[in-house]
Structures are given as structure tokens and as C-alpha cells.
Amino acid sequence: MGAFILRRLGQAVLTVGGVMLVTFVLFRVVAGDISANYLSPDAPPEARERFYRRHGLDRPLLVDTSKPITSPAFWDSQFTRHVIDSVTFRATSYATGQPVGRTIIERAPYSLALTMPAMALGWLIALALALLTARYRDTWVDRLGVVAATAGMCIPLLAYMIVGQWLVFRFAPAAAWGVHHAGNIYVPVAIAVVASLGGNVRLYRTIILEEISRDYVRTARAKGATMSRALMGHVLPNCALPIITQLVMAIPFLVMGSLLLESFFGIPGLGGQLVASISRRDVPIVTALTFLTALLYVAGLLATDILYAVSDPRVRLR
Numbered sequence: 001m002g003a004f005i006l007r008r009l010g011q012a013v014l015t016v017g018g019v020m021l022v023t024f025v026l027f028r029v030v031a032g033d034i035s036a037n038y039l040s041p042d043a044p045p046e047a048r049e050r051f052y053r054r055h056g057l058d059r060p061l062l063v064d065t066s067k068p069i070t071s072p073a074f075w076d077s078q079f080t081r082h083v084i085d086s087v088t089f090r091a092t093s094y095a096t097g098q099p100v101g102r103t104i105i106e107r108a109p110y111s112l113a114l115t116m117p118a119m120a121l122g123w124l125i126a127l128a129l130a131l132l133t134a135r136y137r138d139t140w141v142d143r144l145g146v147v148a149a150t151a152g153m154c155i156p157l158l159a160y161m162i163v164g165q166w167l168v169f170r171f172a173p174a175a176a177w178g179v180h181h182a183g184n185i186y187v188p189v190a191i192a193v194v195a196s197l198g199g200n201v202r203l204y205r206t207i208i209l210e211e212i213s214r215d216y217v218r219t220a221r222a223k224g225a226t227m228s229r230a231l232m233g234h235v236l237p238n239c240a241l242p243i244i245t246q247l248v249m250a251i252p253f254l255v256m257g258s259l260l261l262e263s264f265f266g267i268p269g270l271g272g273q274l275v276a277s278i279s280r281r282d283v284p285i286v287t288a289l290t291f292l293t294a295l296l297y298v299a300g301l302l303a304t305d306i307l308y309a310v311s312d313p314r315v316r317l318r
Contacts, residue, residue, distance in 0.1 A: 008305060012298035019294040020287070024082045027283045028061065037281045038094055055094065056081050086291040091284035095277075100288040103273065111269035113185055114261065115254045118192035123247065126197050130204030131231055134212060145201065152198025157191075161264045164191045177266040188261045200246075207242050211235045241308060251300040 027034075035043075035051045052058040060077045085091035089101035133145035168176040168187050175183035211217065212235055220230045262272035270289060277285035 005302070005306070008302050012302060015298050016291070016294045020083055020086055020291060021079075023086075023287050023290050024079055027281070027286065028057075028078055028082070034094070034281050034283060082287060085284060086287050089288050091288060093277075093285050094282045095280055095285075100284055103285065104270065104288070104292070107268055107270045107273055110179065110267050111258075111262065111271060112254060114188055114192070114258060114267060114269060118189045118196070118258075119247075119250055119254065121189070122193045122196040122200060125193065126200035127204055127243070129197070129201045130208055131236070133201070133205050134208040135227055135231060137209065137212075145205070149198045149201040149205075152194070153202065155195075155198075157195045157260060160191045160195045161260065164188075165264065179267060184265070184267070188258070188265050188267065192258060192261060203246070204239070204243070207239045208235055211238050244308070245304050248300045248304040249297075251296055251303075 033048075034057070035048050039047055039051060049058070056078060059081065062077050062079050085100075089099070089104065091100050092098065093100065093103065129145060129149075133142045136142050164187050165176050172181075172183060175181040175187065178184060208231070212231075217230050217234060220234050221227070225233070259271040259275050261267070262269040263275050266272075273285065274289045276282075277289070
């Protein structure tokens with residue numbers, strides 16, 4: 001187990017390093033002149049040079065080949081600063097001048113307030129509906145559930161948001177935008193739950209039905225166990241692995257929030273901040289949030305592998 005965790009940690013470091021390299025290339029090499037978003041088109045060259053110096057954009061991209069390799073100045077490059085600022089969250093926003101770390105601390109609670117209830121409620125309701133449809137397989141309950149789940153999967157999230165906000169504007173306009181009303185968070189959470197039900201119910205139902213057809217379930221039923229008892233006592237524990245995988249993979253989105261929902265309903269979370277920062281090319285914010293997402297993502301993958309071994313004794317990590 002220890003060797004496996006160390007190997008996975010090494011892979012995680014390489015993955016995060018690759019993400020940081022790609023982000024650096026996209027925003028420092030391919031993106032062109034970033035100062036054009038923050039200076040007037042008629043700004044003199046001196047103003048652009050001051051902008052470059054203030055944000056360290058006048059340094060070499062990778063290394064300063066004019067300095068000796070043993071000198072610290074050799075490594076003082078834009079990429080080095082990019083890595084250090086991303087890891088430490090010490091960079092400051094081009095647009096507001098606020099430290100990235102403070103921005104994350106201020107906005108993360110709004111994203112968590114949206115995503116944590118949405119994920120918990122969506123998971124519980126979807127699992128309950130999947131168990132219900134599997135319990136009454138090939139009946140009108142099952143067919144109705146499959147049709148409703150398929151219809152829910154076909155409706156895009158944007159349609160749910162438009163209809164939801166229209167209904168709120170009709171009955172409670174103050175709760176349709178921002179976070180100043182007590183009910184501001186309820187509608188986005190409800191939309192996130194409803195939008196996720198279709199896919200989750202279909203996935204959980206498929207997993208449960210696959211387990212129901214196995215020999216140990218037939219043996220339990222032959223010994224007198226009811227279908228409900230077989231589902232809760234035998235089938236559900238053996239369905240834990242794919243369900244755990246889906247839940248752990250959602251960890252990065254708990255912190256980052258929903259990009260569309262936050263922007264659409266005026267919730268000042270990290271998702272909306274990321275969208276706004278990309279549009280105005282606020283590189284420190286984008287790179288820091290990208291690094292945070294990648295870090296949480298690989299941490300979720302590692303946690304998934306460990307939980308596999310803990311929840312299923314048949315799994316052996318070698």
C-alpha cells in the first residue's frame with residue numbers, strides 16, 4: 001500500500017506539473033500582449049513597460065541564459081514565478097490588485113454553499129430513485145423512472161436555469177440574482193439537483209441491476225430474503241465502488257462551484273470568478289484556480305484508489 005501511494009503521488013506531481021506548464025504556455029506565450037486588456041490602445045510604450053515590470057512580464061520565459069547557471073538570477077524567469085505564485089497563491093490580480101489567496105478564501109464559501117447541498121441531495125435522491133426502479137423492474141414504476149431519467153438527460157442545464165430564473169422572477173424577484181436575499185441559494189441548488197438526477201439515476205440503476213443478476217443475490221433470495229432486504233443488505237454494499245468513484249471525482253467541483261450557475265445567478269463564487277478572469281485575461285487568478293482544480297482532481301483520484309482497497313477486500317494493490 002505504501003509503495004502504491006508513493007507511486008501515485010509521483011504521478012500526481014507530474015500531472016499537476018504538466019497542467020501548470022500548459023497553462024503557462026497558453027497565457028504567456030500563445031495569448032499575446034496581456035497589457036492590451038488593461039491599458040488604453042493609445043498608451044505609450046513606457047506605460048506598457050511599467051506594466052511588464054510591475055507584473056514580472058519583462059523576465060525571460062524559462063531561464064535567463066545571460067546569467068551563469070549557478071546564479072539564482074539564471075532561474076528567475078516567468079515560468080519560475082508562475083510555478084511559485086501558483087503553489088503559494090501569493091500572486092495579485094491584474095484587475096483588482098487583490099492577492100489570489102484572499103480571493104479564494106472570500107469566494108470559496110459561496111461555491112461550497114451551492115455545490116455541497118446540491119451534491120448531497122442529488123446523490124441521495126438519485127440513489128433512492130435508482131433503488132426504487134430496480135426494486136420494481138419491468139413494471140410501470142421502472143418504465144416511468146427510465147423515461148423521466150432519459151428526458152432529464154436530454155434537457156441541457158441552460159434550459160433548467162432559464163426556466164428556474166423565469167419562475168423566480170415571476171414569484172420572488174429579489175431571490176433571482178445575487179446573494180442578498182435569503183432564498184438566493186435555494187433555486188440554484190434545486191436546479192443543480194434536478195439537472196443531475198437523470199444521468200445519476202440511469203447510472204445507479206444500471207449498476208444495481210447488474211448486481212441483482214449475480215448468484216449471491218439469487219442465493220439470498222432462495223434463503224428467504226425479500227428483494228428489499230437483498231438490495232439494502234447485499235446489493236448496495238457491492239455497488240459502492242462506482243458510486244465512490246463518482247462522488248470523489250466531484251471533489252474539485254465542490255470548491256470551484258458551477259461555472260454556469262454562479263455566473264447566471266450572480267453568486268460570487270470561484271466558478272464565476274474563473275469565467276470573469278478568463279474573459280479579461282487576469283492570468284494570476286486563472287493560473288491559481290487551474291492549479292487548485294488540478295490539485296484537487298489528482299487528490300480525488302488518489303483518494304478513490306485508496307477507498308477502493310478499503311471498501312472492497314477483493315482489491316489488492318501491488
